Amino acid sequence: MQIQRCGTDLCPVNGNWGPWQTWSQCSASCGGGEQTRTRLCRNPAPLYHGHPCLGDSSQISRCNNQACPGGPSRAQGSIIGSINNIEFGIAFLNVTVTDSLNSESRVIQAKITSIPRSLGPALRKLVSILSPVYWTTAKEIGEAMNGFTLTDAIFKRETQVEFATGEVLRVTHIARGLDSDGALLLDVVVNGHVLQLQPLANVNMKDYTEDYIQIGPGQLYAHSTRLFAVDGVSVPYTWNHTITYDHTKGKMPFLVETLHASSITTEYNPLEETLAFKIHASISKGDHSNQCPAGFEFDSSGPYCTDEDECAVQNPCSHTCHNAMGSYHCSCPRGLTIAADGRMCQDVDECALGRHSCHTDQDCENSAGSYHCVLRCRTGFRRAADGLSCQDINECQESNSCHQHCFNTIGSFHCGCDPGYQPKGRKCIDINECRQNVCRPNQFCKNTRGGYKCIELCPNGMTKAENGTCIDINECRDGTHQCHYSQICENMRGSYRCVCPRGYRSQGVGRPCMDIDECEARDTCQHECRNTLGSYQCACPSGYHLMPNGKTCQDIDECLEHDTDCGASQMCFNMRGSYQCIETPCPPNYQREPLSGFCLKNCPANDLECALSTYALEYKFVSLPFGIAAGQDLIRLVAFTQDQVMHPRTTFLMADEEPTIPFALRDENLKGVVFSTRPLQEPKTYRMRIRALSYGVDGNIEYQTTFIVYIAVSAYPY
Missing domain, CATH: 2.10.25.10 (Laminin)
Structure with a gap:
């Protein structure tokens, strides 16, 4: 680009540029009235590592009449190629660029036409097909340069996209500058595969950043890791870009600049076969703008960040190392695979993984980096030393698992037992010959290990019958037992036992039964x-x-069970263990409501003065067991209107403040809750008077209700 002086000195390309100044009309000597913008050079601030700006000067860059500060406001171009093996001909791209409402970013809105329905849903996540546009037009924050300022919109960009699911897509962008109307001209070629999506799947693109690194004259490298969500499930994928442009245009003011992409929306219209994108973009210096990222090393001649060849410097791989821009990866020879650390190679067990070509009559034997097929022998045989034949295994010599005797056979073996034993699996168990009536009827048979004995005498508790056999003696029936008369004799084969009736316990044979004192429990x-x-x-x-x-x-509820009649002006108060007739008269001008027993005042309609006095008088009776703890809720009081509806604005208060009464009152959800203030450990009857004040919406009292509460504490905890 030709740069003309406009009344000021030029600033060196490697100077430390200040912020862009306002646009102004230049004199005729600057090119016939073309719009220019001037960027002041701060002196003597250094750039990166000791490259000072020489003199107070400025650089003037030419801009077409239609172009706006910060880059073009429109872009157009074509997209050709193949995605997922589908050739889609030529798609057309149209883009508009505007400033955001808060002027902190620029808004890029793009529409791509002629996208086949078989590809449209999958391309909704491919927002970086627009990366040259939003890099060229991104809002410049501070001293950072976007693609337009740096390259005059003439560059080539090679992009590779790798999805976590294995798909790889390659994209080539050719930016050809601005047309006569100031629009960015862009040609795009795509080839590869992307993750397929359902047409109705919900796609949400996450905000992301891209780091742009100056790796040489007219060379940039950018990369990022991103996320998109499909129906709420996040899917990661990575991008990397290599950008080349005319090195005479200079370089970025920082070693690293960061592009911020946010508020990303994407939509595919299957009827129109159009794909729409919207994205907010800005560019600023990187977090470590004057330091090279990991995987790069500093080159002071630029200064630049050149790729670090980790393979040559660090030798990180056990076998083969492949250097990549800003990184590296390791690979292994055939038969080996990369370990979890990504560096070491380990053997692949083709036999365990089923990756072998052995026949059904062969066994697979794994070896380092490979495997081999060997003759398969059936059970009971093993391969001979020559590997070409099978020979019998003598299990009795090598792994004798028999209990007593082992007998080898061709291809197998079997176990044997001594006389008097019988096999059970590989074990030998004793035969109980006494179950086979091996002794004479007048003999007692005693089994032994591997044999038996016939004994002439009958055991204790047994006697010989007339036929010579031993039969049980019933000691309980013939009176030969020694049980006490209070005990019960129970006969057993060859013996007997003495037991005591229920409720008694035994003290031994011949001793009386002792009563059990159940009250001790x-x-x-x-x-x-x-x-x-x-x-x-x-x-x-x-x-x-x-x-x-x-x-x-x-x-015993004497009031109900005894049908107690306390009189017209009394109510029966059932207490635990007793009852009491309590005087519950209604005052003059009050009537007793027959269902509830309330004393209600006769107030004419709309008589406010009447209602302000006590409208209702209610008696409450509570009977409690002995030992109720402090802080226990005992009764909830509710104030009602004349229509018998719970009043919505009521407060409760104790009319008689007696410190000896172990109860207190609190408001809770328009109710008055009476609760204990100390443990109830005294049998006593308490009387309390509680007032309820009900307020209207204007804050004035509408009703007053008085509760006479009797609480009786029992002498027992039940």
């Missing part, structure tokens, strides 16, 4: 246990009756 009865001979009885305190299980006590 703590949980026999809930209240009182009374032992009896051979049994026990449970008793309950006055006012309780014994439950059907014979152990637990239940309170």
Whole structure:
């Protein structure tokens, strides 16, 4: 590009460039009024490693009338090639570029037409087919340069895409500068395979970054690892780019620049066979902009980041090393495979993996880097030393697993046993000859290991019958037993035993049975246990009756079971173990509601003054067991309106503050909750008066309700 001076000095290519200044009209000497932009050079700030900017100067780069600061606003071109073995002819690309609303990035919107339906869903994730466009037009942050500023939009870009599922796609981009209307001209050739997707699958492209590295004059290398999600499942894939351009255009102001891609959307229209992309792009200096990334080494002549040949420097592989841009990979000879560390080669067991060509009558034997096929011998035989024949295995000599005797046969073996034993598998077990009636009827047979003995005498508890056999003696029936009269004699073959009835325990043969005191067990009865001979009885305190299980006590509800009548102005209060008639009169001008027993005031309609006084008087009775812990909720009080609906705005308070009463009150969900403040360890009846104030939406009191609460604590914990 020809650079003309416009009233200022030029800045060296390797100077440290400052930010772009505003666009201005230049004089006729600069090319007939063409738009120019000036970038000031800061002096004496160094660039990278000791390359100072010489003098206060500037560089002027020419821009067509239609081009905007930061790159062209449009791009167009063609795409040809084959994807997944499908030739799709020529597809056409049209792109518009605008600034984002917050001016922190540029928005690239692209549409590709003539995309076959068989490829459209799969290409939704191929957003980097636009990488030359968004690199050329990306928003420049700080002193970073995009592709347009660096190359005047004339470059070649070679891209390789590798999916985690194994597919590889190669893309070639040729950028041919701007046409007469200021649009970027781009030719794209694709070849390879991509991960196929279902037409209705939901594709979500994740934000990503690409690091652009200056690797030489007119040479860049870029790479990134990205994610896209298909129906919520993330799939990783990698990109790497090699860019070449006219080296006289200079180089990036930093060794490493980072391109940021965000807010990516993609959509395929099967009816129109069009693929649409939208992406926000900006470019800035890298995190370590003046340092070479791992896999590269610094070249001060540029300065550049040249590829480090790890294979030559580090020798990291056990066998063959292949250098790659910024990295390397190891490979192994045939028969070996790469280990998990990616560096060492290990043997492939072709036999275990089934990767051999041995016949069905052959066995596979693995060897280092290979395998060989050998003669297969049937069970009981092994290959001879010559490997060409099979010979019998003498199992009795090599692996004798028999209990007593082993007999070898051709191809097998069998086990044998001594007399008096019989085989069971490979074991020998004793034969119980006594089960075969080997002795005379007047003899007692005793089995021995491998044999038996016939004994003339009958064992204890047995006697000889008339036929000479030994029969059992029933000691319980003939009176020869020694059981006490309180014991029960039970005959057994050859003996007997003395047992005691239920509820008694034995003290030995001939000794009387002793009564068991069941009351010694703590949980026999809930209240009182009374032992009896051979049994026990449970008793309950006055006012309780014994439950059907014979152990637990239940309170007698005298008010219900005795049909207690306390009178017109009284209510029957059932307490645990007793009852009490409580005076519950309704005050003057109140009427008792027959179903609930409330005392309700007769208030004319809309009589606010009447309602502000106590509208309802309600009596509550609670009977509690002895020993209730502190902090236990006992009763919940609810205030109702005249329509018998729970009032939505009510607070509760104790009308009588007596410190001796072990209860307190709190509001909870429009209810008044009475709870214990200390353990209830005293049998006593308490009386409390509680007021409920119900408020209208204007904050004024609408109703007042008074609760008279009686709480009776029993003397027993049940």
